[in-house]
Amino acid sequence: MxxxxxxxxxxxxxxxxxxxxxxxxxxxxxxxxxxxxxxxxxxxxxxHGFNYEQVWRLQVRAGQGLTMPRAELDDVLRQVKALPGVQTVALTSGNTPFIFNNNNSFFGYKDKQSPLTNVYDADDHYATAMQLQLREGRWFAPADDGSNHRPVVISQDLRESLFGNEPALGKIFTYSKPDKVTKPEDEFVVMGVVEKVRMESDFSAPISSLWKRLIPFDTTHWETANVLVRVAPGSGGLLQEKIARTVASVTRQWTTEVRVMNDERINxxxxxxxxxxxxxxxxxxxxxxxxxxxxxxxxxxxxxxxxxxxxxxxxxxxxxxxxxxxxxxxxxxxxxxxxxxxxxxxxxxxxxxxxxxxxxxxxxxxxxxxxxxxxxxxxxxxxxxxxxxxxxxxxxxxx
Known part of the structure; x- marks a missing residue:
């Protein structure tokens, strides 16, 4: 047939x-x-590898031509954290989850090179604010103040690409610049490893990620500060208004914008x-x-x-x-x-x-x-x- x-x-x-x-x-x-x-x-x-529920993104801008001293900014963050309904406040870089802002780089360890990696700045409270899931080691702590290398926490996929089956904690790696002299500030020591994260969108694949520790009480003057605020369930516009008034009480030249991370995820x-x-x-x-x-x-x-x-x-x-x-x-x-x-x-x-x-x-x-x-x-x-x-x-x- x-x-x-x-x-x-x-x-x-x-x-x-x-x-x-x-x-x-x-x-x-x-x-x-x-x-x-x-x-x-x-x-x-x-x-996602983190919890975006009940997280707000607070963006604080200095006035035109002005900057914010870090010590004054830290004082504002302490006042915001003291507000009823605020659970955790964390200072970070501008590439927060679900927004169109990226900071990418490549890293190398011995003869291995990482894929394109998202790089975030994060303080000691970032992991608590985002509820990242640690697999190895720990998050940043005051004990890291005297470190000779920049403390970092990496995602599991970055760990696999750089170190394979080797232990990752305590390893030192750099940017992927084999033809250039490595500066001391470009040497990173691994303090912890977290689960893979998807911070681009609900439909994006996990991307290798690295969090660099923001040194507390430094002398940096900021033009714009991005802050993650984890709030209690049920918090709404009233708490947002209190946060804005708290920031404005320091100086009226600073402007404040509060965004709900879940709304940015949906957009x-x-x-x-x-x-x-x-x-x-x-x-x-x-x-x-x-x-x-x-x-x-x-x-x-x-x-x-x-x-x-x-x-x-x-x-x-x-x-x-x-x-x-x-x-x-x-x-x-x-x-x-x-x-x-x-x-x-x-x-x-x-x-x-x-x-x-x-x-x-x-x-x-x-x-x-x-x-x-x-x-x-x-x-x-x-x-x-x-x-x-x-x-x-x-x-x-x-x-």
Whole structure:
């Protein structure tokens, strides 16, 4: 039976080549959309590695042409922390979670180099404010004041890329600048390791991260200070107003802006979803057009083969066998298109394209294969029924 199907397909190779091409491109589109959707869904279901609930982002700006002495800023933060409803206050850099602000770099240890890494400044209270999950070591503490190297805490993925299976605590590494002289302030000592974090958006993959310790009571003058404030559940606008008044009480030249981190997460999620939804809509539109094209081509093929169908029926073939023949032909043609598309798609996991693991690509290949066979079967089902219903006398009389 299979050999007979191949013979029929070869005899109509010109029209079947068009069908194979349509199926191939359908597979490629479904694979691309499937890979994006599967990767996005996988990232969405993964833990963030920190707790953004009940965290506010407080941005304090000095007046135009002015700066904030660190000692005066620390005094303001102590007053904010003393407010009822405020649990923890942490000073950090401007690249807080879920906003469009990045600080990236590369790091090296011996002959190993890290991937692109997010770099954050953080004080001794940052881990408590963000509720980071420590795997090894500890967070920053006053005992680090006398350290000869810059104390840092790194994420688990950065630990794996730099140190592999070696112990990480106490190791010293630098920026990835092998052709330049390393400055003392560019040497970092690992104090702790935290779980992987996803601070870009709900749909982003974990990114290697590093937190550098902000030295307390330094002489730095700040133009803008970013503060993370963990508040008690149920805190709202009244506490925000108290925080703003507390900052303004130091000097009226400072301005204060309070943002809820969960609101920023939702805004970033909407922004990230736009291209994914757009891609899915375009893919759906293309698949619908391909399905309509397949349906039309099959319908046309049946109308052109009525004599063949009538002759087979006259020789004793049943309507069910005629229907199975047409459906079988379409499945064989589909297999050719899927094999060609699978050869192309297989290059993505083999080459680790876009720095993605193989699993999402393999799942996308499986999903695209199943979807193509399902679409083809649905398109071939009704024309196959029509072929099975043709009466031999009618078909032969028309010829």
């Amino acid at each position: 299979l050999r007979h199907l191949f013979t029929l397909i070869w005899n109509r190779k010109r029209s079947n080549l068009l069908l194979i091409s349509e199926i191939f491109f359908s597979f490629v589109v479904l694979f691309g959309v499937g890979a994006v959707v599967i990767t996005t869904a996988k990232n969405y279901l993964a833990p 970033r999620r909407r922004y990230t979803l736009v291209p994914v939804v757009g891609l899915a809509i375009i893919g759906l539109f293309l698949i619908i057009n391909v399905a309509l094209g397949l349906f039309g081509v099959l319908w046309y093929n049946i109308s052109q083969r009525r004599a063949e169908i009538g002759l087979r029926r006259a020789m004793g073939a049943t309507g069910a066998s005629i229907g199975r023949q047409f459906l079988g032909e379409m499945m064989v043609v589909t297999t050719f298109g899927v094999l060609l598309g699978g050869l192309l798609a297989a290059q993505f996991p083999l080459l680790h394209a876009f720095d993605q693991p193989a699993q999402p690509y393999l799942l996308a290949i499986a999903a695209a294969t199943g979807a193509v066979y399902l679409i083809t079967a649905l398109c071939a089902w009704q024309p196959s029924r029509l072929a099975a219903a043709i009466h031999p006398a009618v078909a032969l009389r028309e010829e």
